[in-house]
Amino acid sequence: MVRGISLKIDGKEIKAREGMTILQAAKAKGIEIPTLCYDEQLKPYGACRLCTVEIVKGGRRRLVASCVYPAGEGLEVETNNKKVRKIRRLILELLLPLLPPPSDTVTGPIETLAEKYGVKKSRFKAEPTNCILCGHCVRYCIEVKKANAICFIGRGTERQIAFVPELAPNHCLACRECFSLCPTSKMVDSVEGIWGVCSLSIPISEKIKGKH
Amino acid sequence: MVKKIRSLAELEKLRSEIIARRDPKRKIITVCASTGCSALGARKVIESLKEEVKKRGLCGQVGIKEDEVEIKETGCLGFCELGPRVIVYPGEVPYFRVKPEDVSKIVSETVVKGKIVEHLRYADPVTGEKAWKLGDIPFYKHQLRLLLKNNALINPKKIEDYIALGGYKALGKVLFQMAPEQVMREIKKSNLRGRGGGGFPTGRKWETTRNAPGEPKYVIVNCDEGDPGAFMDRSLMEGNPHSVLEGLIIGSYAIGANEGFVYVREEYPLAVENITTAIKQAEDYGLLGGNIMDSGFNFGIKVHRGAGAFVSGESSALMAAIEGKVGEPRPKYIHTAVKGLWERPSCLNNVETWANVPLIILNGADWFRDIGTKNSSGTKIFSLVGKVNNTGLVEVPMGITLRDLIFKIGGGIRDGKKFKAVQTGGPSGGFIPEKYLDLLIDFDELTKVGSMMGSGGVIVMDEDTCIVDVTRYYIDFLSKESCGKCVPCREGLRQILSILNRICSGLSEEEDFKNLEDLSELLKEASLCALGTTAANPVVTSLTHFRGEYEAHIREKRCPAKACRALVAHYIQPEKCQACMACSRSCPVDAITGDKDTVHVIDQEKCIKCGACYEECQFNAIEKISPPTPPPPRYGIKVTRKKKRE
Numbered sequence: 001m002v003r004g005i006s007l008k009i010d011g012k013e014i015k016a017r018e019g020m021t022i023l024q025a026a027k028a029k030g031i032e033i034p035t036l037c038y039d040e041q042l043k044p045y046g047a048c049r050l051c052t053v054e055i056v057k058g059g060r061r062r063l064v065a066s067c068v069y070p071a072g073e074g075l076e077v078e079t080n081n082k083k084v085r086k087i088r089r090l091i092l093e094l095l096l097p098l099l100p101p102p103s104d105t106v107t108g109p110i111e112t113l114a115e116k117y118g119v120k121k122s123r124f125k126a127e128p129t130n131c132i133l134c135g136h137c138v139r140y141c142i143e144v145k146k147a148n149a150i151c152f153i154g155r156g157t158e159r160q161i162a163f164v165p166e167l168a169p170n171h172c173l174a175c176r177e178c179f180s181l182c183p184t185s186k187m188v189d190s191v192e193g194i195w196g197v198c199s200l201s202i203p204i205s206e207k208i209k210g211k212h
Numbered sequence: 213m214v215k216k217i218r219s220l221a222e223l224e225k226l227r228s229e230i231i232a233r234r235d236p237k238r239k240i241i242t243v244c245a246s247t248g249c250s251a252l253g254a255r256k257v258i259e260s261l262k263e264e265v266k267k268r269g270l271c272g273q274v275g276i277k278e279d280e281v282e283i284k285e286t287g288c289l290g291f292c293e294l295g296p297r298v299i300v301y302p303g304e305v306p307y308f309r310v311k312p313e314d315v316s317k318i319v320s321e322t323v324v325k326g327k328i329v330e331h332l333r334y335a336d337p338v339t340g341e342k343a344w345k346l347g348d349i350p351f352y353k354h355q356l357r358l359l360l361k362n363n364a365l366i367n368p369k370k371i372e373d374y375i376a377l378g379g380y381k382a383l384g385k386v387l388f389q390m391a392p393e394q395v396m397r398e399i400k401k402s403n404l405r406g407r408g409g410g411g412f413p414t415g416r417k418w419e420t421t422r423n424a425p426g427e428p429k430y431v432i433v434n435c436d437e438g439d440p441g442a443f444m445d446r447s448l449m450e451g452n453p454h455s456v457l458e459g460l461i462i463g464s465y466a467i468g469a470n471e472g473f474v475y476v477r478e479e480y481p482l483a484v485e486n487i488t489t490a491i492k493q494a495e496d497y498g499l500l501g502g503n504i505m506d507s508g509f510n511f512g513i514k515v516h517r518g519a520g521a522f523v524s525g526e527s528s529a530l531m532a533a534i535e536g537k538v539g540e541p542r543p544k545y546i547h548t549a550v551k552g553l554w555e556r557p558s559c560l561n562n563v564e565t566w567a568n569v570p571l572i573i574l575n576g577a578d579w580f581r582d583i584g585t586k587n588s589s590g591t592k593i594f595s596l597v598g599k600v601n602n603t604g605l606v607e608v609p610m611g612i613t614l615r616d617l618i619f620k621i622g623g624g625i626r627d628g629k630k631f632k633a634v635q636t637g638g639p640s641g642g643f644i645p646e647k648y649l650d651l652l653i654d655f656d657e658l659t660k661v662g663s664m665m666g667s668g669g670v671i672v673m674d675e676d677t678c679i680v681d682v683t684r685y686y687i688d689f690l691s692k693e694s695c696g697k698c699v700p701c702r703e704g705l706r707q708i709l710s711i712l713n714r715i716c717s718g719l720s721e722e723e724d725f726k727n728l729e730d731l732s733e734l735l736k737e738a739s740l741c742a743l744g745t746t747a748a749n750p751v752v753t754s755l756t757h758f759r760g761e762y763e764a765h766i767r768e769k770r771c772p773a774k775a776c777r778a779l780v781a782h783y784i785q786p787e788k789c790q791a792c793m794a795c796s797r798s799c800p801v802d803a804i805t806g807d808k809d810t811v812h813v814i815d816q817e818k819c820i821k822c823g824a825c826y827e828e829c830q831f832n833a834i835e836k837i838s839p840p841t842p843p844p845p846r847y848g849i850k851v852t853r854k855k856k857r858e
Contacts, residue, residue: 046543047698049738063737068543083737090734094703123727124707133696152538152696155521157706159696 007075022066022077023051033066033079034088034113036095036183037134042143044068048134050113052087054078063087085117092119097126099184109183130184133159137178147171150178216498218506220384223375226497230376238282239323240301241265242364243310245285246450247482248292248443253311257296258285260312264319281323287363287451290605291351292443299346299364306346307332337601338623351602354620356583356609358591359567363451368486371493374454380499382570386462387507390573395466396422399569402577403589408434408525408562409637409666410742411588411655417559420549422467424557429469432534432553432560433460435476435483436518436525439638440689442669444593445563447605449476449483452567453490457513459569461500464511467559472511475530477518488515522693526741527552527560529695540695541741562667564593584610588654592665598634598672599626608653615649618672629674632773633758637666639686639693640746642753643679662753664746678775679758680765684712686750694743701744704735708751715762717778718769718839725762728755774836777821781840784825786811788833791851795825795834811849816842 003018009026016025021044026033036048046068053066056076063083078084092114099110110132114120133152138161141150149167154160163172217223243249243258265281289297294308300322307318307329314332321327334343336350343349346364366373374380386395400415421429433456437445448456460472474491476484491513494500502510516534524530524539531553533539552558568590572580581589588610594617597603601623608617614634618624625631633643636653642663644651651657655665673682691705708731714720732748732755739745755762764770771779784795784804789811796804796812803819806812814825826834831854 044543045697046740049699049740052738064545065543065738065740069545087734087738090730091699091738094699094707094734098703123723125710126703126706132699133702135697154696155523156690156692156694156696157702157709158692159702 005071005073007071007073007077009077010079016071018071020071022053022055022064022069022071022075025071026066026077026079031079034116035067036109036113036132037136038067039136039140039181042136042139045135045139048091048132050088050091052084052091054081054084088113089117089119092117093122093124095132096122097124098129098132100128100130129160131161132184133161134183135161136181136183137161140178140181141171145171145175145177147175149175214496216496218498220388220505223380223384223505227375227378227381230372234376235280238280240282240284241318241323242284242286242299242301244288244295244297246288246292246447247480248288249295249297250482252295252309254296256312257298257310257315258283260315261298261319264315265323268319268324284367285369286366287368288360288443288447288605289364290360290447290607291602292605293603304345304347306334306343306349308334336623350623351604351606351621354608354612354616355606356591357607358571358583359448359455359564359593360451360605360607362455363447366452368451368453369489371454371490371497374452378574379454379570380458380494382573383458383461383499384505386465386573387505387509392422392466392468395462395573398577399466399572402572402580403587404565404568404572404580405588405655406562407564407568407592407667409664411665414561414565417549417561418463418467420547421469421557421559424550426551426556428471428556429467430553430556430558431460431464431467431469431472432530432558433472433474433476433563433566434525434527434530434560435474435480435563436522436530437480437563437667438477438522438525438693439595439667439669441597441671442595442638442667444595444605444668446480446483448563448567448593449480450486453483453487454494455567455570456487456563457490457494457500459566460513461504461511462569462573463559463561463566465509469559470510470512472513473516473534473553474513475516475518475524475534477520477524479520484515484517491515521695522689523695523741523743526743528741530560531558538695540697541743543740564668585652585654585657587656588665592653592668594668594670596622596670596672598670599629599674599677600624600672601626610654611652613650613652614644617653617670618649622672625672625674629676631672632675632677633673633679635663635671635673635682635750636669637664637749638669639689640664640743640749641666641669642749643673643683643757644753645757662749662756664749676773676775678716678771678773679754679761680712680715680771681773681775683750683754684709684716687712687747690743690747694747698738698740698744700734700738701740701747704731704739704744705747707731708735708748712751715765716771716776718765718776720766722766724766725755768839770839772838774838776838779840780821780836780838781816781842782814782819782821782823782826783835783837783842784812784814785833785835786846786849787852788831789851790831790833790854792830794828794830798824798828800824805847809851810847811851813845813847814842815845816840 006015014029033051035051037045044067046065051066052063054063095110138150141147149164149171153162261283296310298307298310305322317329321329404414405411435445521539524533526541527548528542528544529539548558584590591607591609593607596606606621635643648661658665687709691709694701696702711724732751735748736745764772774780801818803815804812
């Protein structure tokens with residue numbers, strides 16, 4: 001039997017089931033917490049940190065990622081205080097330079113969130129890879145499609161997404177299901193877009209392209 | 213095939229037999245065969261020693277008893293820069309930087325006559341004071357070597373050496389005389405804290421795993437030591453692997469685990485080899501495996517070789533790696549002690565932590581608590597490196613001051629330079645300035661000044677070190693060694709590195725102070741794992757304690773330590789130049805013009821600031837200038853000759 005628990009989110013008493021994360025508990029009650037790497041079909045990943053909230057536990061305050069932090073009895077959560085907003089603004093400032101220069105026609109979730117949090121321009125510069133490495137495509141391919149055709153390669157600032165040479169040519173062209181999950185909407189539904197994600201897989205991608 | 217040990221009495225019997233087989237009059241020459249000394253030529257020294265002894269007929273022809281001299285290959289003694297290291301017993305006479313040609317003298321004088329070879333005798337690099345015994349050397353005199361002591365006495369490939377010195381006695385005591393709860397209580401009472409970095413109370417961690425629901429439970433040794441310049445764990449694993457094994461078996465008994473893993477990075481081939489040999493030998497003797505010492509307790513160990521990522525030293529990443537997945541950290545809001553390897557309760561401790569366990573069991577928790585400070589008991593091994601006279605591995609009681617560590621053991625700063633900062637805790641530790649030199653080294657004190665104990669790296673910096681430049685080095689390391697999963701760590705470090713690069717190139721602006729502070733806060737507050745949350749420590753502590761250096765770089769485009777190439781120019785002082793042409797010959801881009809008797813001039817346009825001329829000049833005529841604006845060049849000045857000494 002799953003036990004019911006009660007916690008306080010933004011001052012409201014909320015009932016949740018044991019095993020839920022803070023994000024799930026909040027969502028169930030219509031409290032909005034922004035996310036970029038979260039998807040209901042996938043295991044929580046905790047990478048974008050946009051869902052960061054502040055919790056009070058045993059008198060101690062700390063910031064946690066609500067998509068992975070378990071909702072616990074008596075937990076107090078603040079989802080949108082000043083500190084949390086500052087963290088989110090900084091994360092958005094770090095993500096914006098990764099997108100290609102803004103265009104008037106398409107606006108993706110990152111731009112929308114940036115506007116919402118009052119980030120007009122980022123202080124930082126980076127090479128616009130158009131990929132925020134949220135791993136939606138990789139995780140979907142592993143967890144849902146069980147095809148393992150896309151993976152991460154490299155680590156740290158060198159981290160990238162690549163097709164698995166032996167698998168991708170057989171799977172990707174017919175599937176394309178990960179495309180719609182990509183939050184940098186500029187590449188959605190565009191075959192070229194996914195080449196953009198995956199600079200190291202060019203030989204394979206061209207192979208697929210040739211077939212296409 | 214050896215006989216399996218089936219009781220405490222049999223272990224004691226074996227111990228007395230091993231000791232009895234030894235001739236107390238026999239002389240022993242120990243040579244370090246660890247990575248450091250091997251790289252410096254220890255193998256050749258060992259071969260020469262064997263030949264020399266054979267040649268002199270000291271080595272008997274039959275049986276062990278007749279041997280008069282034993283040449284023993286042992287583990288690391290810490291003074292690696294002075295390798296290969298040889299010690300002759302009795303007398304504990306140490307020789308450093310031994311070359312094969314020194315061997316004959318060492319054997320004829322020290323081994324045969326018991327005399328010291330004067331010209332090979334150790335002399336302190338600062339005072340010149342000579343030492344007879346190992347314990348006379350300042351580097352060793354102020355240490356308290358509990359864990360490293362046996363490294364000099366044991367051949368790590370021979371379990372008998374370890375048993376002879378009381379090895380596996382603690383295991384026997386635990387298995388036959390203590391209940392698991394008692395062991396747990398003893399460790400808790402000892403106040404042992406994790407030596408890998410976090411300083412979490414070991415006993416509490418064990419208890420959490422023991423009480424966590426789920427079977428099987430696992431115990432793990434973390435030997436993924438990857439901090440630049442650190443080799444504490446390597447030295448223990450290479451030099452005394454059985455001490456780690458014994459600690460692990462005791463832990464598994466207390467926790468109720470029957471399976472364990474030793475995670476060793478593949479970059480430590482000798483550690484992999486020695487621990488694998490140690491496991492095999494312990495199994496042969498029945499000290500590991502099924503029904504250990506006939507006590508009914510079973511425990512098996514597998515060695516997992518790490519594929520070389522710094523981040524895999526983080527517990528959840530390490531466990532993912534053992535599971536065969538990519539070594540990336542997972543959110544740890546539920547501790548790995550509760551849900552770790554394959555979602556089972558898993559107790560992971562660092563090599564040094566496990567090695568402390570047998571000592572605590574044998575000597576008691578109170579003995580252990582008497583060493584060190586109130587909140588940090590026992591000793592800690594540090595890797596003391598950087599601009600100190602004596603570098604190497606040192607083991608000291610907790611609570612020693614940084615000053616004693618650096619000046620008494622380390623012998624002070626090299627070349628009489630001035631101390632600037634000490635960086636503790638590895639790449640994500642912090643810089644500690646001179647005003648805190650009297651700080652007692654313990655987990656909490658180091659954290660208070662923004663640094664940390666970490667796994668024990670201590671890097672000393674002198675006045676020629678640019679703090680901004682070193683910070684940039686650490687951030688560069690971390691940005692490459694982060695797993696890259698979470699945005700704050702990956703993108704935050706990318707931006708911090710880019711800002712630091714700009715600062716060191718003189719391209720930064722005033723806003724960069726705020727940018728660095730904001731990003732540091734983000735990393736600390738919002739990263740997924742401890743690599744990210746601590747990664748900004750070098751930035752934060754350098755900004756706190758050495759803000760002036762940042763200001764000089766940012767506002768005046770000047771590097772006070774004259775280390776940042778873009779902010780330095782080389783300039784020949786006309787009154788000192790002797791027109792010797794040495795600098796112009798050394799210049800790879802022909803930037804220096806000058807003639808006989810004419811003061812040389814550097815063409816700043818051509819100069820690539822490599823510093824070759826600076827190194828070459830014997831008259832100290834070339835100076836580094838920062839900001840890089842030397843006086844306008846004047847050609848054709850005649851040399852002012854130095855007066856010859858009368």
